[in-house]
Amino acid sequence: MTFEQVIDWKLATLTEGADSHMTAEMAEYVNQHPELQQELEFIEAFYADSAVSNKTPSASMDAGFYQMLSKAQAAVPSQMQQLNDAEQTNNTSWVEALQSWLWSPRPVAQFAALALVFAVGFNANQGPQNGGAPELASLQQQVSSLNTMLALNLMDKSSASERLSGVAYSRESDLSDPLLQQKLTDLIQNDSSTSVRLAVLNRLSQLSDLSPYTEILLALTADNNNALIQFAAVRILLNSADKDIQQKLQTLAADERLNPDIRQLISNRNAQTFA
């Protein structure tokens, strides 16, 4: 029985749902090695931190991160102490010291934990067909949440270019987030830069469900003050299969005060639909 075998078993129980019952031999071995017990607890805590609730991913992720950070900080002095001890022992060679440090249980466990994070992150990028496990979904949720935080922060900047960056980050975010919806709504209605408003509209054009934005898009279509915004908004609405939206567009097109080009566009699409 070795440390590595026990750690491998622990990782397998956490990632692959392997038998979580420790054999008697393994339990005895762990009892004899309290440092190994600590490492198993560390991996378990690390794993538990990753599987946070979907309801409040941002706060939990923060808490998890700081918990992890404090553990890592706590681990550093003990590793330094081990290295110092190795240096002070004159009758051991540098190769032995290195081996001692390399194969001490804490770095192995930390390396294993990092490898686990890397593997899960790599799998998360392989698309949903390879995922499915709740922990993977949770990790994806955390990444999305991090992107949302970053997007919201950038969208509040005074520089238009940074706000554009914020909109770009929102591509990787979950647009059902109410704060993000509110911010995007605010930007398409009030941002001083047409570039930023167009970028938001471009982002919304990728949505499969337009319902939170339908009324705003209709209002932008009816507003003759900015033809670029008008066109971008009406194009999103015209691409929608929602009959209610198409009906509302027909009502708008009947208003003679509407930009004639927009009216024409709606009429053309209507003619194509019924042709």
Next chain:
Amino acid sequence: MKIQTMKCLVAALFVNAFALGNAQAMDKNYSLTLSEPNEPARLEVELHYGELKVIGYDGKTIEISAKVTEPKNEPNNKHKAKIKARMKEAMGRHRTEPRSSEGLKSVKNQSVNLEIEENNNSVEIASMAMNQYVQLTLMVPYNTSVESEVFQGGGIEVSDIRGELELQAYQGGVYAKNVSGPIVAETQMDDVVIELSEFNSSTPTSLTSHLGNIDITIDSSVSANINVQTFQGEIFSGLDTEFVAVDQVNKNDKKRKQKIVLGGTMQAKVNGGGQDLSLSTYMGNLYIRKAN
């Protein structure tokens, strides 16, 4: 942190008693020392009536030259001139008739009214006068970031600047050369013409014109995703990379709903792609050129 606030009002300069009617100009120069001369500055300019020129130079101060003169930039085609005349007419409708000036002599406004404020390398320059055309020329350190708005009159010209640019002109155009961006520029009636010496890929660049053309020249080594859209104009490209329509296939998280939009926008991934460089115009054409 060293914080220095300087505010001055440059006004009522009776340098020479000449009239604007004689097409002569009066000017005022000012050298502004930055609080942190070795750090990059951020410049914000708001000009209600006039034109702005910003030139980068190898210095540590901001050299300001303001000149009150007659407007010289007129719309460069008949269509734009017509729109401008209509706007003027619409604004004129709300003015009352002038009263009799018999026996009075005309007193021309001979002051350059300009407000300059500096706070910890953040510089704000504003001319709010609606009745005097101000030609403002600023020489700034190369790495200055510039944010400017010109509401009426002419446009904005920028050259030799390495900082971030945010330029908005309502009647005139935006012309920038030997700049690296990122740039966010917007015009209502006139053109946006940009010659990029480099392409800053830290944040997106986006150029928008409502009625004008957009003309951009980029170096052949630039890597970028160039997105283009014009609603009534045409697109002309001198790039080796082809523009292709971007198809979008989106599915919601539960895989129960999907949306497919074929050819929503056109994009060219130049040199493998990179940061976004977006060009959008409603009525104008788009010109994408490769630097020689």
